[in-house]
Amino acid sequence: MPHDPAPTTNDETRTPVHSPAAGGNPTLVEVTRGTMVESRHRAAFAVADTDGRIVLSAGDFEKPVYPRSAIKPLQALPLLESGAADAYALGNAEIALACASHSGEPRHVETVLAWLARIGCAVADLECGSHLPGNDAALQALLRDRRPATAAHNNCSGKHTGFLTLTRHLGIDAKGYIAYQHPVQQRILGVLETMTGLDLGAAPRGIDGCGIPVIAIPLGNLALAFARLADPRDQPAARQAACERVCTAMAAEPFMVAGTERYCTRVMAATGGAALIKTGAEGVYCGSLPNLGLGIALKVDDGAGRAAEVLMGYLLQRLGILDESHAELLTQPVYNRAGARVGEVRPVADFPA
Numbered sequence: 001m002p003h004d005p006a007p008t009t010n011d012e013t014r015t016p017v018h019s020p021a022a023g024g025n026p027t028l029v030e031v032t033r034g035t036m037v038e039s040r041h042r043a044a045f046a047v048a049d050t051d052g053r054i055v056l057s058a059g060d061f062e063k064p065v066y067p068r069s070a071i072k073p074l075q076a077l078p079l080l081e082s083g084a085a086d087a088y089a090l091g092n093a094e095i096a097l098a099c100a101s102h103s104g105e106p107r108h109v110e111t112v113l114a115w116l117a118r119i120g121c122a123v124a125d126l127e128c129g130s131h132l133p134g135n136d137a138a139l140q141a142l143l144r145d146r147r148p149a150t151a152a153h154n155n156c157s158g159k160h161t162g163f164l165t166l167t168r169h170l171g172i173d174a175k176g177y178i179a180y181q182h183p184v185q186q187r188i189l190g191v192l193e194t195m196t197g198l199d200l201g202a203a204p205r206g207i208d209g210c211g212i213p214v215i216a217i218p219l220g221n222l223a224l225a226f227a228r229l230a231d232p233r234d235q236p237a238a239r240q241a242a243c244e245r246v247c248t249a250m251a252a253e254p255f256m257v258a259g260t261e262r263y264c265t266r267v268m269a270a271t272g273g274a275a276l277i278k279t280g281a282e283g284v285y286c287g288s289l290p291n292l293g294l295g296i297a298l299k300v301d302d303g304a305g306r307a308a309e310v311l312m313g314y315l316l317q318r319l320g321i322l323d324e325s326h327a328e329l330l331t332q333p334v335y336n337r338a339g340a341r342v343g344e345v346r347p348v349a350d351f352p353a
Contacts, residue, residue, distance in 0.1 A: 002007050025059035026352050028314075029300070030309040033334060033343040041307035042350075043283070045315065048223035050231050052197065053295065056318065057220075057350050064204060064216035065299045070280030072159050073099045074195055074225055074248050078187040079162045080242035082167035088119055095249035097158030097255035101279060102287035103259030104133025104153040106141075111256070112152045119186035127149035127178045129159045129179070133201040135259055156210035158256070178211040185213055192217070194235070195338045208279060219297040222286055226295030230276070230288035247290055250276045265310045267329055268317070275321045283308045289321060306332055306345050312346040 009210065024042065031039040044059025054061065076098040076201055081084050085095060094115050102108040116122060130151045133139045142149060151157055160177075163184050167174040177184045193200050196217055204216035217225075228235060234241035251259055251273025258264035259264035264277050283300030285308045300307040313330045316322040321331055332342035 020063055020157065025301055027348055028058060029304075029310050029345060031306075031334065031343065031345050034121070038343065040281075041304050042301040043307060044296060044301075044309055045296065045311065046220040046223040046252050047294055047296050047319070048220060048227050048316065049295075050227045050234060050293055052220075052224045054230070055225070056315070061219040061223075061297075065222075065284065066204075066206060066208075066216055066220050066282070067154065067222055067286065067297070068206065068208060068214060068280030068282060069101045070111050070278050070284045070286040070297070071192070071222070071225070071315060072156075073229060073250065073276070073278055073286075074191060075188050076162055077191050077195075077239065078184070079110045079244050080167060081238040082166060082187075084096065087169050088165055090115075090165070092249040092252040093128060093197055094158070094162075094257050095245060096253035098162035099156045099246060099278065100158045100257045101264075102256065103135035103138065103262060104149075104155065105135045105138045105259050108151045108158070108259065112161055113159045115158075116152075116164070119161075119165050120170055121161075121164050121168070121174070123150050123152050125164055125174060126154070126157055126160050127155045127176075128154045130154055135223055137260075145217065154210065160210065178213075180205070180213045189213075189215070191239075192225070194237050194239075196221040196225060219299060223295040224298035226286050226288045226297065227293060228295070231289045231296060233295035247273070247276055247288065263312075263329075267312075267322075269328060270273055270326055271316075271321055275316050277312060277316075279305065279308065285309070285312045287316075288313065289319065292319065294319065305322045308349060310322050310345050 025044045027040045028043045029041040039333045044061050046054050047056035047063035048054050107338040111297040128151055130149045132149045133153050163177050164174055172183055176182055198221050201213050206214050208214040229243050241253050254265045254268035264279055267275055267277050274291050277286055282303035285298050298311050332345040335343045336342050
């Protein structure tokens with residue numbers, strides 16, 4: 001069960017970390033500048049097996065959170081188990097892109113455009129909206145060429161192209177596919193319910209950044225869902241095959257899941273697919289560990305992505321997936337404007353798990 005860290009006395013670069021108020025999440029990540037801790041991040045996490053046993057945790061992992069884009073690998077499952085992926089001869093690159101929050105780099109955008117053409121759709125059919133690429137080089141190239149960003153540059157365009165593919169395969173109206181009542185979103189809701197073991201009909205609901213419904217789910221149940229993605233033996237045959245193909249695609253095409261120098265891509269490439277991780281907005285991260293049959297879900301209270309990455313790295317180290325040879329994935333440097341390293345983002349010294 002989760003518990004709060006006791007106050008400790010640390011060395012000169014680590015100040016005491018005090019327990020939060022009763023019911024609050026513990027401080028798990030700190031940010032240093034020089035010899036002082038400048039900022040701290042509270043968070044919660046759960047690591048679960050396929051039976052729903054919590055094998056590692058801290059904080060309130062039973063509180064529902066919006067998982068945001070961290071559950072894209074789960075949202076991609078209907079694309080596969082429906083037969084749509086086979087009908088349109090999708091390969092690992094497209095399947096990984098369906099799970100992606102990509103950086104809008106040329107390969108991402110070109111793959112989306114070719115995929116849309118294959119299913120008889122166009123960029124105008126995407127209902128995710130547009131934004132500029134997250135990758136600096138891709139952004140600079142777009143601005144230099146005076147080309148506007150389109151919905152294909154949206155980090156969710158692969159997921160949305162997967163939704164359109166499903167509508168084509170099922171022969172249903174694609175318009176409004178982002179609506180909660182649309183058959184595509186209802187299929188996804190069904191997948192989320194069976195994978196998390198929850199009835200989500202009355203769960204808190206909002207609208208994600210790309211327009212689709214976002215459903216609140218406790219971290220413990222999200223960890224269960226990602227354990228089942230890693231080891232789907234208790235699922236129907238079609239779901240088992242879909243989970244295996246998602247895992248295979250993410251391991252084979254880590255670049256498509258995120259992009260150049262992105263944490264998801266770096267970890268999956270460094271571990272050879274032993275850790276299949278996916279970031280979400282507002283400090284959420286989820287991951288499947290196929291070799292261990294475990295799932296991870298975490299949420300940083302203040303929504304900081306930097307803390308979520310460091311926390312994920314720490315958990316992967318605790319579980320034997322990363323080690324000291326992956327030092328660049330375990331902490332993050334803090335630089336000043338001249339490029340000098342002046343601090344770091346790291347787990348707290350008295351980590352409570």
